[in-house]
Amino acid sequence: MSITYNEKSRSFKLRANNTDYMFKVINGEYLGHVYYGKKVPDEDMDWLLRLDESPFTPETNNRDRAVYLDTTPFEYPCFGIGDYRESALKILDSEGMSTCDLRYVSHKIYEGKPALEGLPATFTTDKSPAQTLEVTMLDAHTGLEAVLVYSVFENLDVITRSVRFRNTSDKPLKLTRALSACVEFDHDKFDMITLNGSWARERHIERAPLHHGKQSIDSCRGESSHQNNPFAALCEHNADEDRGEVFGFNFVYSGNFIAQAEVTQHKKTRFVMGINPLDFEWLLESGETFTAPEVVMVHSDEGIGKMSRIFHDLYRENLIRGEYKNKRRPILINNWEATYFDFNTDKILSIAKEASKLGIEMLVLDDGWFGHRDSDNSSLGDWFVYEKKLQGGLKHLVDEVNKLGMKFGLWFEPEMVSPDSDLYRAHPDWAIQIKGRDMTLCREQYVLDYSRKEVRDYVYSMMKNILDNANIEYIKWDMNRQLTEVGSAALPAERQRELWHRYVLGVYDLMGRLTTDYPHILLENCSGGGARFDPGILYFSPQIWCSDDTDAIERLKIQHGTSICYPCSTMGAHVSDCPNHTVGRNTPFRTRGHVAMVGTFGYELDVTRIPQEDRDMIPAQIDEFKKYNPLVRTGDHYRIGNMFEDNTWDAWMFVAKDKSEALFEFVQVMARPNMRSRRIKLKGLDPDAYYYEESEPDKLISGAALMNAGINCAKAWGADGIKGDYSSKILHYIKH
Template sequence: GKVYGFNLVYSGNFLSQVEVSTFDMTRVMLGINPQNFSYCLSEGESFQSPEVVMAYSEDGLNGLSQVYHRFFKYRLMHGKYKNQERPILLNNWEATFFDFNEEKILHIAKKAKEVGAELFVLDDGWFGKRNDDYRGLGDWDANLEKLPQGIAGLSKKVEALGLKFGLWFEVEMVNMDSDLYRAHPDWMIATPGRFPSHARHQHVLDYSRKEVVDYIYGKMAKILRESSISYIKWDMNRYMSEPYSAALDAERQGEMMHRYILGVYDLYHRLTTEFPDVLFESCASGGARYDAGLMYYAPQTWCSDDSDAAERAKIQYGTSIAYPIVSIGSHVSQVPNQQLYRNTPLETRANMAYFGTFGYELDLNLLPEKEIEEVKKQIQFMKEYRKLIQIDGDFYRLRSPFKGNETAFMAVSPKKDQALAMYFQTLNHVNASWIRFKLKGLEEDRLYRVQADLSPCLERLENPVLHASFNLEKKSLDYQAYGSELMEVGIPISRDDLSRKGGDFASILFKIDAKS
């Protein structure tokens, strides 16, 4: 049906309201949240309010999403990575946490190069005395005990392996146990006379103050100038609390949170201007930082630290309603998952991560050789299809994880001659019927070839009990059907196919190609 969408291009506190009057008139209002907000203007001064992207579609939420996806990809994002495929990366966080040195990092990076990754990202723990999350935020100088030649030396060694190098920052935050806080305690957001609330043992720097932004810019720019860095992950892991600036008079405290966001934009603007070839990834976890305002500077966002494949079904489904797939940070992480201790098949973890930027967050050296070979195939597959998924294709949500046990995504090329569709079930069913997996976006009168690998997942093959329960001989799906058939009748999926794929948390990826 007919759908209207409204999206505020702003990264600060906001309010969205929809109300229907007694005369059956609907009014939509979006803008800066009025709670604790005020702004003093002197004669001749002006104030610029945030813009709203309004969209309309006659094709339901999928149609509305596609309007937003095209607008954000082709109009809002800018710079080198506008309309560009994203590099396949490996991030060391879940592989090492804070416990690493240069030798361990290079050992992980070498394996990443071996399987075909293109970018290695060093996460938290490389700076100051940052051996845990109690200390070090704000001290953006390399820990030379871990990295004897600093970031400059490590980055050049990673590039010598044939990989690009990326680096993690959380530059809006400070720990009280840091040289920065000890030198400038007034740079921390805190209300005088009240206990400053911490989250993850960290506090928020006052970006409404130009000197704070200038200081952080100087630290980041120095590292970027001295090192070979292609990617920055900009984390933001907590909300603002006790919003008071020591630099503002009492009557101007209502300006503080808006001025803070302007400070964030100023820092992004300076960095992206001086370093236009660096890919910036913002981060939503904790700070709710997934918005069109930041997407102008950072064309992708790490949408959640919850990297479990089953959880990601809802996370990525919901994010896709407004934001394009190319902006969704998505990784294959280790099992048991470090948030939920859940085991999901390696195949499913990759199938879910394909519908995003795609990468890995684990130590590949710990995987058995069979899984390493599977990872190589996954990376090869993503390199072949990422242009369709990330740049050219129209994205469809086919089944909602919020309404049942299944999730399904699909990407269709502009000429409707190629498509990828992913079906995922959360839990297996007993004595259930066949599934009719109905697609969208194809040409009704066009003949398509449908292919899927139905061979059992590695976890099935290596479990003798499960091996005896099913016919685990290699099997594939390969048949032809017209677009109308695939959309109205659907692809038949057998419950045995899903059981071979693991049963719980099983997934199947379908390739659809038009016949010439």
């Protein structure tokens, strides 16, 4: 069994593959955290709690109860009872008091894993079964019940956490802090790894040693954000890609969050993660419930790379759903950087005709096809065809593209409304706002109040009318601004602070309807690029636009950071034009293809206007992508280079699960004068097997030699190899 309970010691043990997680009932009332790490045979390790050391426990010496509560490693700590460290739960009861004191009541263990009401979450499959523990806690004074939910994936080093709250009293109360997980560590010798950035610079890796006090990342923008991704890892100081103990945490949520590590006075570390308590409240009337989103916890005893591969396996098998879960995505061309708003039917068809000749499989029509939209200052919310641009209508265009043998995709921004729109003129109160305050514009748009079902129904009816009248096989769902003046015309005063969360639930509701009603449509999410690249979105959307920065060299860092937690198969990545529209850099067309091949692959350019030499390379790039995508999509990912440490080169690998083949990709960012070739050690191969590189089938090299001695990445690596700055090369190794 994955989960066991020792009745004598009142201890719980959760075993996830090679990981153990242990906690117990202390003094018949509290839950104390005991151990999290590499599996051990012991069923009870009480000594780790130091219950026999000063300060004495309350049952023998109540005079030191506050000191005891401020040192105990609580499994789910509450505010107000003498634990002055960061709490997971804080309330406001009917008397205006904020103290809560959860005590153990009961527990149950069962097979499988429950869904979370209204929320995305990981799920089980035949390949990845799970077992679940629910521990019921109660604050007898207020009647607040909290059910701590733990699910253990038997074949992966993964434990998930969430909490379900219920008001069992006859008086209302408010949750003002309802985090999803807390983990206690008995030392402070950790580095914290986070993914931060900005627009066009998402998920850059930052690593720093913990120090006394609180270190946190968060979002208060209404989305998971460009600035901080809802991921954090704690690792040993000497941990690297291949060695050391690492604990990774990822929040399955797409709104405001917090992830925080606190080094306490006793040099211990408390880590918490959940919905950001800033400006958060949730009213629980008698009998009402609230479910906190899921935290995914991954433990690795073999470095950061293994942690990443565990996350990748979990999300590919147990989070992503739908027709494209295990399927190559269509190779698309998007017209945005080719035309921006300046297009008509003839222009789009000219791009489609040339693209179809080259083997591109889908044409995606981006922003500007609806309302009267000729720039970004109008028409969001008016999801009807702008026939001045699309002469003959959308169906005519789609049919003509289909005749070329291509699929058709369409851009929407369903959460937004322009002041200059029929929708806003008819329903100005449908925008998020505070009555009497000026409304802040961003990109000349407001945010619709998705806490209101009538708003979601209206938007969906317009989308549905488009989808039912043309053969749309892909949707790019965009969100280009964050939330301000957060208020709803439909919520009473005592529930206004619920809007942040209700908004996210509304987004999930509409995405759920869309993916249920149109299961064959490929949904790709985008938020000003990568501002909502999180596991909550992956539940609905098997791929997310990684960043608006499509420059191949900038993408090396962005894609490296993203891969720390998310599978490469989920990264929207395209070959774009040069000079690059974001940074102005010129890079070889070949290198742009190799970097985009890490992700979903496609084109973001006007294929009718690029140099003939580049155009002639597209069929070969497409063939190359089709050949290697199964390995990229299903294999184990190994990071070899690190642009955050050495920005002169990068390299990575994809290795088949059975070690039968491997793809090595290398980018020389900056050439080196008067120096010999680089020596790079490969990873992930079978050390006892022999491999040959596809272009040299008669030259066998052992996996041990390739990994321990390495290969030479020469300056002029073959006729099509490394030639100066920004050049690239791929090698395909096959097991003999």
